[in-house]
Amino acid sequence: xxxxxxxxxxxxxxxxxxAFVGATSPAYANMIGPYGGVIAATLxxxxxxxxxxxxxxxxxxxxxxxxxxxxxxxxxARPARINRSTQHWYLELAQGEGVAATxxxxxxxxxxxxxxxxxxxxxxxxxxxxxLRARTPGAGVPAFIGRFEFREIHGGFPDFSAPVAxxxxxxxxxxxxxxxxxxxxxxxxxxxxxxxxxxxxxRGRWTPASTVTLTTYFHADDAALAxxxxxxxxxxxxxSRFGGGYGDQSAEIWADDGTLLATSFQIVYFKE
Amino acid sequence: xxxxxxxxxxxxxxxxxxAFVGATSPAYANMIGPYGGVIAATLxxxxxxxxxxxxxxxxxxxxxxxxxxxxxxxxxARPARINRSTQHWYLELAQGEGVAATxxxxxxxxxxxxxxxxxxxxxxxxxxxxxLRARTPGAGVPAFIGRFEFREIHGGFPDFSAPVAxxxxxxxxxxxxxxxxxxxxxxxxxxxxxxxxxxxxxRGRWTPASTVTLTTYFHADDAALAxxxxxxxxxxxxxSRFGGGYGDQSAEIWADDGTLLATSFQIVYFKE
Numbered sequence: 397x398x399x400x401x402x403x404x405x406x407x408x409x410x411x412x413x414x415a416f417v418g419a420t421s422p423a424y425a426n427m428i429g430p431y432g433g434v435i436a437a438t439l440x441x442x443x444x445x446x447x448x449x450x451x452x453x454x455x456x457x458x459x460x461x462x463x464x465x466x467x468x469x470x471x472x473a474r475p476a477r478i479n480r481s482t483q484h485w486y487l488e489l490a491q492g493e494g495v496a497a498t499x500x501x502x503x504x505x506x507x508x509x510x511x512x513x514x515x516x517x518x519x520x521x522x523x524x525x526x527x528l529r530a531r532t533p534g535a536g537v538p539a540f541i542g543r544f545e546f547r548e549i550h551g552g553f554p555d556f557s558a559p560v561a562x563x564x565x566x567x568x569x570x571x572x573x574x575x576x577x578x579x580x581x582x583x584x585x586x587x588x589x590x591x592x593x594x595x596x597x598x599r600g601r602w603t604p605a606s607t608v609t610l611t612t613y614f615h616a617d618d619a620a621l622a623x624x625x626x627x628x629x630x631x632x633x634x635x636s637r638f639g640g641g642y643g644d645q646s647a648e649i650w651a652d653d654g655t656l657l658a659t660s661f662q663i664v665y666f667k668e
Numbered sequence: 669x670x671x672x673x674x675x676x677x678x679x680x681x682x683x684x685x686x687a688f689v690g691a692t693s694p695a696y697a698n699m700i701g702p703y704g705g706v707i708a709a710t711l712x713x714x715x716x717x718x719x720x721x722x723x724x725x726x727x728x729x730x731x732x733x734x735x736x737x738x739x740x741x742x743x744x745a746r747p748a749r750i751n752r753s754t755q756h757w758y759l760e761l762a763q764g765e766g767v768a769a770t771x772x773x774x775x776x777x778x779x780x781x782x783x784x785x786x787x788x789x790x791x792x793x794x795x796x797x798x799x800l801r802a803r804t805p806g807a808g809v810p811a812f813i814g815r816f817e818f819r820e821i822h823g824g825f826p827d828f829s830a831p832v833a834x835x836x837x838x839x840x841x842x843x844x845x846x847x848x849x850x851x852x853x854x855x856x857x858x859x860x861x862x863x864x865x866x867x868x869x870x871r872g873r874w875t876p877a878s879t880v881t882l883t884t885y886f887h888a889d890d891a892a893l894a895x896x897x898x899x900x901x902x903x904x905x906x907x908s909r910f911g912g913g914y915g916d917q918s919a920e921i922w923a924d925d926g927t928l929l930a931t932s933f934q935i936v937y938f939k940e
Contacts, residue, residue, distance in 0.1 A: 461754075462749050498748045500731050500881075509940055510911075564786060598784060598786070599782065609772075613935055615916070636920070639782075639889075661885070
């Protein structure tokens with residue numbers, strides 16, 4: 397059985413008690429450095445693999461501090477506090493002395509309680525009814541794009557050859573790993589970053605843009621992930637505000653049975 | 669001129685190159701430990717006061733790791749990476765060996781760029797037209813409540829003596845420091861946590877609940893804060909999902925001229 401490219405990309409090997417080493421993967425290359433979602437998933441993986449870890453991820457904040465070059469890196473994963481039912485992790489990803497990302501992760505034990513999903517699942521066609529968008533990695537299309545299937549319902553990737561400024565920045569799409577892979581907390585962390593920069597849509601044109609900080613809240617439990625398997629998840633993203641060189645993004649990732657799997661937030665640098 | 673109780677509560681004194689000491693303030697006591705918003709503001713203040721700090725806050729994530737007892741505490745504020753236009757901070761608040769909170773903060777230099785507020789300012793009456801809710805600290809009402817003025821437009825604090833479960837968890841209110849204090853990044857970090865737990869509203873009854881992790885994005889710049897002064901800000905909060913002992917909250921803080929000052933997100937533990 398071959399290893400899925402995602403599992404290759406997030407692979408870590410213990411290097412002492414509170415550290416791991418890994419390496420960037422060409423399969424998930426973005427324009428500069430790796431796709432941010434895979435950096436987030438790799439940081440989460442360091443807490444996940446730590447011998448002191450218990451429970452499931454509740455929240456992950458990743459701060460993209462500096463460029464990550466192709467090649468090996470090291471992650472320090474330190475439990476700042478271990479409680480009976482929650483764990484607080486600090487994570488730092490570095491190449492040599494240069495810190496490329498910092499992160500905090502909260503793990504917790506879920507219990508049976510009252511539950512309710514207040515946010516409404518959008519009215520959308522089923523994934524199979526939405527056209528598959530072919531975006532082959534190559535000139536101007538980074539490799540990681542080939543590692544996801546995109547079925548865009550609205551707010552699809554703009555056509556920069558025919559610029560159109562949009563009145564809102566919302567994107568709604570079905571997506572999954574390509575090749576398909578059963579979803580877990582790590583790939584959920586990855587797919588939370590799947591949306592192109594909202595500024596591209598509002599302005600209808602390309603500008604240098606990159607995520608500065610990304611927070612993902614995990615609403616899914618093991619059962620929800622097991623139910624979802626390797627089918628498409630629904631992603632919805634929008635912005636609240638752009639200005640001063642930064643914009644934000646709020647996103648939801650839904651299972652195809654209407655279970656809210658994750659909500660995710662980011663601040664994005666843009667040039668102009 | 670007397671010092672505002674907020675400035676007393678967040679006061680820090682340098683204790684070595686990368687650390688500060690402070691103390692909890694009775695004026696901002698919550699049921700157990702200090703009001704979370706003041707803990708968040710105090711952590712941000714440690715980065716703010718650091719000699720290596722430049723630029724304005726873009727994002728702050730605070731993880732409430734353990735209880736904070738009345739008395740002194742120490743904050744380590746370490747610049748994980750300093751770039752030309754962004755700074756990445758790791759912050760840790762401890763009493764003795766016990767870590768009570770971890771945080772990351774991103775600071776950045778804002779530049780003149782294209783700007784747009786995509787999220788709509790809600791249609792609400794002016795602050796002066798909304799009834800002031802008197803909630804005097806005392807039996808069951810923690811001290812910090814007295815440090816804010818609450819003018820609730822909808823989704824006000826539930827009357828637990830006449831329980832009513834609400835179909836949604838939205839709260840909309842005007843608030844400001846009491847006594848009034850010109851808003852800055854630190855008090856903006858504080859007020860981002862002003863909303864009572866969303867679970868109280870959905871279930872119409874009290875349950876033990878506490879914030880586990882809080883992320884605030886600062887959309888305001890110096891000019892927006894100066895324009896706002898000490899007038900009321902509009903706060904809006906709602907939840908997406910409750911279950912497994914945890915719920916979330918998304919919130920916005922608006923200036924009264926319609927400028928989006930901050931968006932804020934949290935995961936909240938609840939007992940049942």
